[in-house]
Amino acid sequence: MMIYTSIACMALLATVFGMSFLGKLRNPGPFIQTMRSLVPGPSTIVVAYSVIGAEGLVVLFFLASMPGAEWAAVTGFFLSGGLTIAFTLAMRRMRGGHCHCFGRSTALRYSTRHVVRNLLLFAAAVTGYAGHGRVGELEAHGIAAALIIGVTIGSLTVIMDDLFVMLG
Template sequence: MPWDHLLPGAAALLATVFAVSAFGKARDPRGFAASLEPLRPAPAGVLPLATWSVPAAEAAVVAAFGGWASGAEQLGRAAFAGSFALLCVFTVVIVSSLRRGPSARCHCFGRPGAVYAPRHVARNAVLGAVAAAGALAPGPAAAPEPAGVLLAVLAGGVAGVLVVVMDDIVDLFAPAARPRRG
């Protein structure tokens, strides 16, 4: 059954993205808090709460994926559903920032990244689709082949790393800005 191998790959993709994100935000909480201010996601008093609750929620998703890997199917569903919920919230915040004009920077993975752009919405939409598919997928029909699972997990992890460095990849291939003559 294809889901038997796709689910572990999808879980590895999402777990990689959320693990790097949680670690980066927890490592630099002041930088993360500063990146939230221009987004104005909520009243100023809520920012300190978001500074620690967002990485905690991301870490909880990663932990749930870990529990699922050890055989707890309900944890897997919770991990995929939690991933979907977080991605929906992040996407709403990014879209509202873009509507006000692009000025806020992505601090998604613990370091100041690019100014939010439509590609960040697209990234979250793709990850959200993966999370929704994982949450709604049928359970495994039989024990999947270990080699197939290993390959899927490795591919998912590599895809997760590519998502994390997406802004760097875009910068690498984007045309250099020309200096203005004045």
């Protein structure tokens, strides 16, 4: 049973980081501007493209190593943990910054919601990794259900800011 939870968590991570990767790749300018508020100085571009590359790696590792995807979990773990720390520090320093996490040209200011989102991604990475070695006999309908659940929750996570604007 734990393997299906692991698959769902990895699908969630791959969905969120995959959509983020594609959005930033399509329109990197706003994200690089955001990174200037978090990492001032000449290393901004390097850090920005490192984040984008790490997001792409989560998806690549997930697709390449189904059903365990332990490297996706490890990459997601460090990426979500690092982003949580960066958002928290940016909010504490009052440096501002807007979340262009998914390549949008308009975005909301960093808030507790962004920290919570990344903490949940962090928890998904830990849970996904915890279940990666528990491969027993897998059933197709269990894998399909886990993938659907992970992609659905991941998609809702991606549009969370839009939902808050619409409902708030």
